[in-house]
Amino acid sequence: MVLASMTTPALAKKKDEDAAKVEAKAPAFNKDPYPSTYHAYPSVPTAVTNVTIYDGEGAKFVNATVYFRDGKVEGIEANGVAKDGYAVIDGTGKWVTPGIIDVHSHLGDYPSPGVDAHSDGNEATGAVRPEVWAEHSVWPQDPGFSRALANGGVTALQILPGSANLFGGRSVTIKNVYARNVQGMKFPGAPYGLKMACGENPKRVYGSRGQMPQTRMGNMAVNRQTWARAVEYKRKLDKGEAVARDLAMETLADVLSGEILVHNHCYRADEMSLVIDMAKEFGYKVSTFHHAVESYKIADLLAKEGICSAMWADWWGFKMESYDAINENIPLVHKAGACAIVHSDDANGIQRLNQDAAKAVADGRRIGVNVSDEQAWTWLSYNPAKALGIADKTGSLKPGKMADIVLWNGNPLSVYTRPDKVWIDGALMYDAADPKKRPVADFEMGQPGEGDVK
Amino acid sequence: MKHLLLACAALIAAPLSAQTVAITGGKVVIGDGSAPIEKGIVIVTNGRVVAAGAAIAIPAGAARIDATGKWVTPGIVAGFTRMGLVGVDAVDPSNDTEARNSPFNVSLDIAPAINPDVSAVAVNRAAGVTRAIVSPDAGNAIFGGQGAVMDTGADFDPVTKSRAFQFMEFGETGARLAGGSRPALIAAFKTALAEAKDASVGVFHEDAMLKRPDALALVPILNGTMKLFVHVESAADILIVLGLKKSYPTLSLVLVGATEGWRVAPQIAAAKVPVMASALNDLPDSFEQIAATQSNVGRMKAAGVEVGIGMINDNEARQAQLSMQYAGNLVALTKVPGATGLSWGDAFAAISSVPASIVGLGGEIGSLKAGRRADIVLWDGDPLEVTSAVVKVWIDGVEQPLSTRQTRLRDRYLQPGAGPLPDAYKH
Numbered sequence: 071m072v073l074a075s076m077t078t079p080a081l082a083k084k085k086d087e088d089a090a091k092v093e094a095k096a097p098a099f100n101k102d103p104y105p106s107t108y109h110a111y112p113s114v115p116t117a118v119t120n121v122t123i124y125d126g127e128g129a130k131f132v133n134a135t136v137y138f139r140d141g142k143v144e145g146i147e148a149n150g151v152a153k154d155g156y157a158v159i160d161g162t163g164k165w166v167t168p169g170i171i172d173v174h175s176h177l178g179d180y181p182s183p184g185v186d187a188h189s190d191g192n193e194a195t196g197a198v199r200p201e202v203w204a205e206h207s208v209w210p211q212d213p214g215f216s217r218a219l220a221n222g223g224v225t226a227l228q229i230l231p232g233s234a235n236l237f238g239g240r241s242v243t244i245k246n247v248y249a250r251n252v253q254g255m256k257f258p259g260a261p262y263g264l265k266m267a268c269g270e271n272p273k274r275v276y277g278s279r280g281q282m283p284q285t286r287m288g289n290m291a292v293n294r295q296t297w298a299r300a301v302e303y304k305r306k307l308d309k310g311e312a313v314a315r316d317l318a319m320e321t322l323a324d325v326l327s328g329e330i331l332v333h334n335h336c337y338r339a340d341e342m343s344l345v346i347d348m349a350k351e352f353g354y355k356v357s358t359f360h361h362a363v364e365s366y367k368i369a370d371l372l373a374k375e376g377i378c379s380a381m382w383a384d385w386w387g388f389k390m391e392s393y394d395a396i397n398e399n400i401p402l403v404h405k406a407g408a409c410a411i412v413h414s415d416d417a418n419g420i421q422r423l424n425q426d427a428a429k430a431v432a433d434g435r436r437i438g439v440n441v442s443d444e445q446a447w448t449w450l451s452y453n454p455a456k457a458l459g460i461a462d463k464t465g466s467l468k469p470g471k472m473a474d475i476v477l478w479n480g481n482p483l484s485v486y487t488r489p490d491k492v493w494i495d496g497a498l499m500y501d502a503a504d505p506k507k508r509p510v511a512d513f514e515m516g517q518p519g520e521g522d523v524k
Numbered sequence: 525m526k527h528l529l530l531a532c533a534a535l536i537a538a539p540l541s542a543q544t545v546a547i548t549g550g551k552v553v554i555g556d557g558s559a560p561i562e563k564g565i566v567i568v569t570n571g572r573v574v575a576a577g578a579a580i581a582i583p584a585g586a587a588r589i590d591a592t593g594k595w596v597t598p599g600i601v602a603g604f605t606r607m608g609l610v611g612v613d614a615v616d617p618s619n620d621t622e623a624r625n626s627p628f629n630v631s632l633d634i635a636p637a638i639n640p641d642v643s644a645v646a647v648n649r650a651a652g653v654t655r656a657i658v659s660p661d662a663g664n665a666i667f668g669g670q671g672a673v674m675d676t677g678a679d680f681d682p683v684t685k686s687r688a689f690q691f692m693e694f695g696e697t698g699a700r701l702a703g704g705s706r707p708a709l710i711a712a713f714k715t716a717l718a719e720a721k722d723a724s725v726g727v728f729h730e731d732a733m734l735k736r737p738d739a740l741a742l743v744p745i746l747n748g749t750m751k752l753f754v755h756v757e758s759a760a761d762i763l764i765v766l767g768l769k770k771s772y773p774t775l776s777l778v779l780v781g782a783t784e785g786w787r788v789a790p791q792i793a794a795a796k797v798p799v800m801a802s803a804l805n806d807l808p809d810s811f812e813q814i815a816a817t818q819s820n821v822g823r824m825k826a827a828g829v830e831v832g833i834g835m836i837n838d839n840e841a842r843q844a845q846l847s848m849q850y851a852g853n854l855v856a857l858t859k860v861p862g863a864t865g866l867s868w869g870d871a872f873a874a875i876s877s878v879p880a881s882i883v884g885l886g887g888e889i890g891s892l893k894a895g896r897r898a899d900i901v902l903w904d905g906d907p908l909e910v911t912s913a914v915v916k917v918w919i920d921g922v923e924q925p926l927s928t929r930q931t932r933l934r935d936r937y938l939q940p941g942a943g944p945l946p947d948a949y950k951h
Contacts, residue, residue, distance in 0.1 A: 078686040115892065181809040183814075213808055221806070221818075268613075366937050367947075386930070387643060387842045389614035396934045417807055425910045432911035437934065447557065480857055485852035485910045488860050503861050518759070518787065519815030523862040 074451040089376060099315065101324075104205060104233050108496030112166055114157050115139035118477055119150060124373075126168035126466030128446035136166050138473035141496035143398060145469045160498040162492060165482050169225025169449040169474035170465050171245075172420050173333070173380045174360050174413040177215055178208030178229050182417060183513075192232035193239060197276050197283055198296050201317035202239035211478050213511040214417040217524055219246050220500050220508060221421040223476035223489040226257055228458055231265045231361075233335040234275045236283065236293055237267035240321055241333060243458050263357070264292075264325050268336035268345060268468040269391045279420055290344060297352035300326060305375050318380070331357035331459055333380075337391035339367035346375055358457040360413065361397040362403075371407030378409035378457045382419070383426035383433075394492025400427075400449060401434025404441055411457060412449045423450055428483035433524035472496075528676060545567040546582045550591025550902070554892035555598040555876035557869045566596055566900040571921030576892035579590060589902075594915060597872070597907055599654025600951035602844035603800045604753075604780055604834025607656045608638035608645055608674055608682060610841035612756035616904035618642075622839065624663030630716070630734065632669030640679065643929055644842040650926040651756035651845035652907065652914045654899040655889050657800070657834070657879060659753060661779075662693040666701050668711055671753065673883055675899070676849065677919040688883055690742070695761045695812045706764070708902065720746045732761035748774035751884065753800070755780045755836055758812035759787035766795045778882055781805075781836050783813040785870035786820045789827035798882040799824060800834035803850035803874075811821040821854055821874065822864030847875040852908035854917045871908060874876035897921075 073507050116138055123131040123146055126478030134148025140171040142214070148211040152158045179191040190207035192200045206478040209231050224246050231238035241263035268289065283292050300322030305325070306313045307323060324330040336342045336359045355377075359365065362379035363386065365372055372379060381403070387396030396402075403410040412427045414420035431446045455465025473496035480487035492500040501507035505521060514520050546580045552564025554576060554839070565574065565580040565761045600949070611618030618639035623629075638658055639645075655675050662668035665733025668691035673684040693701055694709065701948060702709040712733065720742035729738055744750035756765050756779055766788075768774050779785065779799045792799065801824065814929050824831050834848055835843065851874055857865030868876065889897050898921035905912035917924040936950045943950065 142772045182809050183811060184809050213591065217806055275855075293905075320725070366934070367940050370940060385839075385843075386647075387612055388839065390612055393612055393643075394933055398934050402937070404936075417809075421804075421806075422849075422853075428910045431911065436913060437938070483911065485849055485908060486856045486859070487858055506860065514814075517808075517814050517816060518784070521807075522815070522817050523819060523860060524817050 083205070099215070104253055104256075106254045106258045108247065108249065108258055110132070111247070111497035112399055112435070113139070113141055113473070113493070113496035113498070114328065115149065115155055116159065116493070116496070117152055117156040117343070118159045118161045118166055119152065121164050121166045121477070122415045123467065124444040124447040125167045125468070126447055127444045127468070128442075128448055130442070136467060136475065138475065138493070138511050139497050141473055143467050143469055143471050143473050146467060156301065159477065159491070161477060164480065165450060165478040165487075166467075167223070167447055167476050167482055167491065169476050169494065170223050170286045170423050170450045171454040171458070171465060172218070172224055172414050172423060173358060173411050173454040175218075175227040175418060175420055176227055176415065177218065177227065178210065179231065180212050181203055181209045181212030192234040192235040194232075194275055196235045197237050197272050197392035198318065199231075199293055201238040202223060202231060203242070203266075204239060205242035205252045205256065207231075208242065208244070210249050210252055211512040213514055214216040215246055215248060216509040216511060217417070218420045219492055220502075220524065221488060222423060223478070223482075223492055224420055224423070225474040225476070225494050226460070226464060227420070228263060228333070228334060230263070232269035233265070233271045235270045235298060236267055237318075238267060238290055241265055243460065245494055247499060247509070253461040257460060259460070259463065261332045262321075262323070262324070262330045263458070264321060264330050266332060268334065268341040269338060270389055271335070281521050286341070290348065294346060294351070297322070297348070297354075301352055307507070312421075314406055325354050326352070328355070331457070333358050333360055333457075335360045337361050337363050337410045338394075340366035341370060343371065345373065356397075357459075358411065360389070361392070361415070363392050365408070366399045366402040369403045369408050372403065373406045373408035375408070375500050376454060378411050379403050380411040380413035380454070380457070383412070383429040396490040397429070397433040398437055398439070398465065401437075401439040401441055404434070404445075404449070405439045409456065410449050411453045413454070424482045424487070425485055431483060443481075446483065528688055540577050543587060544574070545591045546584040546586040547591050547596050547900070547902075550594045550596040551575055552892065553597040553872055553907070554893060555873060556893065557747050557868050557877070558875040560595070566892055567901065568900070568921055571898050572807065572894045573892050573898050574895050575720075581694070589812040593875070593900055593911075594724055595903040595905065595907055597878045597901050597903065598890055598892050599919065600652050600680050600847050600875050601877075601879045602648070602656040602835070603875065603882070604830040604836050604840060605656040605658055605844045606607070606841040606842055607648060607658055607676075608640065608642060609634065609658065610644065611639075613841060616697055616706065617696065622661035622663030622668065626664065627739055628667060628691065629662070630667040630738035632660055633687060633862050634669055635657055635672040635683045638672060638674050640682040645676050646680070646928040647846050647930060649678070649917060649919075649924055650914060650919065650931070652901040652903065653844045653847065654901065654917065654919050655880070656844055657688070657689045657883050659689075662691065662697070662701055664701070666693050666698045666709060667691070667716070667738070667742075668693065670750075673885060675919050677922065681753050682888070685883075685885060687750065689753045690745050691752045692752060694754050694756040694765055695758060696810060697755065706761075710764070713768070716742055717746055719873045724763065736802060746772065746774065747759070748776045751776045751778050753778045753780050757781050757783045757810070758765070759784040761812060762788050763791060766791055769795060778951070780903070782824075783820060785829070786823035787815055788819065789824045789829055792824065793797050793828035798830040798832070800832050800879060800882060802836060802838060805834045806854055812946070818853065818857055819864040822866050825866060825870060826864060828937075830869050831874060831877060832882050832883065848908050849876050851911050852910065854906060868908065878898045880943050925931060
C-alpha cells in the first residue's frame with residue numbers, strides 16, 4: 071500500500087507504545103472513512119410486459135418484456151410472457167428505460183429551501199480547495215430528491231461542489247433514495263470525482279477580492295502550480311517517503327493515479343483545449359467537461375481525447391462564457407463520435423432531462439444529424455454512468471446490472487410524458503398511482519402541501 | 525411597428541400586410557382555449573386577422589400559403605419577462621432590469637430600455653414568441669417602475685404599449701426592499717398611495733417618501749387606470765394583497781408568481797384578480813413557496829381564476845421560449861393521478877390570449893380572432909411539444925427572419941476546423 075507511510079508528524083513524534091503500533095500498521099489512514107451504507111429496499115421479481123424499451127445502450131425493443139429480480143436486471147425478451155412468481159405489470163402504450171443519471175447536480179449541497187443557512191456548495195475561501203468533500207455538505211432531506219425521482223425519473227446523480235473555486239472539492243455519487251444520512255445514499259463502489267472550474271467564476275470570485283486568480287491566465291497558473299505540488303506529493307508517496315497528511319494533496323494524488331475522476335466546469339472551447347493540454351502536462355485525465363456550451367466547436371478534439379461533454383439543450387446567455395450556446399450542441403457532439411450527456415445543474419431542470427434530450431434530438435434531425443430516440447437515451451443513462459465510472463453497475467438494462475428502471479406513461483421524449491413507476495435496485499420507489507410510494511422529505515412534514523402531488 | 529412596414533418590406537420575403545392572404549390546410553389554433561381546427565383557414569389583410577376557422581370563404585384574389593401538415597397559431601405572448609432589457613445577464617452594463625442606485629423608482633419607464641438588437645429578441649422570435657410583457661425589476665424600493673408590452677419583430681420599433689402596468693414586489697423581496705418586514709412593506713405601500721393621492725391634487729410634502737415624479741406616477745395606480753402587477757408567492761401574502769383591494773377598491777391588481785395561489789384560489793377568483801403564474805414551481809425554494817406544486821395553475825383555473833403563464837425570476841430575460849414547454853407540461857399533468865393540469869386548449873391560451881387579456885390587449889394580440897394583429901406562427905408540429913419547431917413567423921403581418929447568432933454559429937461549426945481557411949472566414 072503506497073500510502074502506508076502517511077502518518078502525521080505529530081503522531082510520529084509520540085513515544086508511547088500505542089502510537090508506535092499505529093505507525094507500524096498499514097495503511098495509516100482509511101481511504102473510505104465515510105463508507106456507503108446504502109442498501110437496496112425489498113423487491114419482488116417483476117415483469118413489465120408489452121412495453122417499448124430503450125436499453126440505454128442504443129437498442130430498442132417493441133412489445134417486449136423486461137424482467138428483473140433480486141435487484142438486478144434479468145433480461146429483455148421480445149414478446150416476453152409472464153413467468154411464475156413474477157409480478158406482472160402491463161406496459162401497453164408505455165415505455166421502459168434505464169433510470170436517468172444526472173452527472174451534475176447540487177441537490178443536497180444547495181438544497182431547498184435555498185436559504186443562506188443551506189448554502190453549502192462553495193467553500194469560497196480559497197480557489198484551491200480539493201480537500202473539501204461534497205458529501206460533507208449534502209443534506210439528505212432536500213425535497214428536490216423527490217421531485218427528481220417522481221417527475222424526472224432520476225435514479226442516480228452526482229452531487230458536485232460549486233464552481234467558485236478552481237479546485238472545488240470531491241463530488242459524491244448517490245442513489246436517489248432518501249436516507250437518514252448521506253452515507254445511506256452513497257452509490258456503492260462509485261469512484262469519487264473532483265470538481266474543477268474554468269473561466270469566469272474563479273477569476274471573478276477571487277479577483278474581486280484582489281486575490282489570485284484575477285484572470286484566465288491566473289486560473290491556469292494556480293492550476294498548474296497546484297498540479298505541480300500534487301505530482302511532487304504523489305512522487306513521495308510512491309517512493310514510500312514520509313509525508314504529512316494533506317487532504318488536498320491526497321485527493322489530487324488519487325486523481326493522478328486515476329482513482330478519482332475529473333469533472334471540469336468549462337464553457338468555452340479554447341479553455342477546454344487548454345485544460346486538455348494541462349491534463350497531459352501533469353498526467354491526469356478529464357472525465358467530463360460540464361456545461362461545455364462550446365463543445366460543438368471542438369467536437370473532433372473531444373472525440374479524439376475521449377472526454378465527455380455534459381450539456382444543456384438550450385440554456386444560454388446568462389454570462390459571457392455561455393453566450394455562444396447553440397441548440398444543436400448535443401447532437402453535434404454525438405455526431406463527432408464524442409460522448410454526449412444531458413445534465414441539469416438545476417433542481418428544476420433535473421425534473422425534465424428527458425425533455426432536454428427530446429429537444430436536442432429534434433434540433434439535430436433538423437440539421438441532418440439523425441440520432442434515433444433509443445440512441446439519444448445514451449445521453450441520459452449510459453454516458454453519464456460512464457462519466458461517473460459506474461457503467462458496469464447501472465446506466466443500461468444489460469442482464470446483471472442494477473434494476474434502476476423507469477416505466478413512463480408514454481413516449482419519454484415527449485413533453486406530455488411523466489414517470490409512472492420508478493424502481494431502484496428493483497425496489498419500487500415511486501408509483502404515480504400510490505401516494506404512499508411518493509417520498510416526503512422531513513422538511514415538508516407538517517407544512518402546507520405535505521404529501522401533495524408535486 | 526406598423527409604420528416601419530415599408531422599410532421592412534424591402535428586407536423581408538413575404539409581407540402579409542399589403543394584400544389579402546389565406547393560410548390554408550393547417551391545423552389552426554385560435555388561442556382562446558378552443559380545440560385546434562383541422563384543415564383550418566386564416567385570412568389576413570393589412571396586418572390584421574380577418575377571419576380564422578373551419579369553413580371560411582377565401583376572398584377572390586387572395587394569395588395562398590399552404591400550411592398542410594403544419595400548425596397555425598397566434599404568436600406566443602410571454603406573460604412575464606424582462607426581454608429586451610439584457611444583453612448578457614451577468615454583464616452589468618448590458619443589463620437594464622433594475623436601477624438600485626437611481627433616486628427614482630415608480631416613475632421609471634422601461635420602454636426605452638427595450639433593445640430589439642439583444643440576442644434574446646431574435647432567439648425568442650425564432651422560437652415563436654411574438655409579444656412579451658416586459659417588466660422592470662425592483663431595485664431600491666417595492667416599486668420597480670412601469671412595464672411595457674413589446675413585439676419581437678426585426679425592426680427598431682419594439683414597443684406595443686408602454687406604461688402598461690406598474691411592477692411591485694410583495695412578500696419576502698418586498699419586505700426586504702421596504703426595510704425588513706411585511707409591516708414595513710405595507711406601511712411603504714400605504715404611504716406611497718397617500719402621497720399619490722395628495723400629488724393628484726398638486727400637494728407635495730417636504731418629508732415625502734417618494735420623489736415628486738414617483739408620486740405622480742402612482743396616481744394612475746391609485747385611480748385604477750394602470751394595472752398594478754404584484755409579485756407575491758405565499759397564500760398568506762396573497763390574502764394580504766387581495767385585502768389591499770378593500771382599502772383601495774379602484775386598484776387594478778394582477779398577481780405575478782403566486783406559487784401558493786392554489787391554496788387561496790376561491791378568494792382570488794372571488795376578487796376577480798388575474799394571475800400571471802409561474803407554471804412549474806414545485807420546490808419549497810423559499811419560505812413563501814412551501815406548498816409549491818405544478819398543479820397550482822390547474823387548480824387555480826379550475827377554481828375560476830384567470831391564469832396566464834409568466835416567468836418571474838426564471839431566466840425571463842432570455843428564456844420566454846420555454847413558455848410552450850411549460851404549457852405542455854401542464855397538459856402532461858392531466859395524465860398524472862392526483863394532479864390538476866390544463867386541457868391543451870387552455871394551456872395554449874395561457875401563453876397567448878390570457879396574458880394578452882390580462883395586460884389589457886386582448887383585443888389586439890394573443891389570438892386569431894377577427895381584428896387581431898396578424899402575429900402568426902407556422903409550426904412543423906404541435907407547438908407545445910418540445911420536438912416541434914417554428915417554420916415561419918409573422919408579426920403585424922410581416923414575415924420575420926428566423927436566423928439568430930445561434931443558428932449562424934451552428935452553421936459555421938457544422939464541420940469545425942475543416943476548410944482551407946480558419947472558421948472565422950465561414951460567414
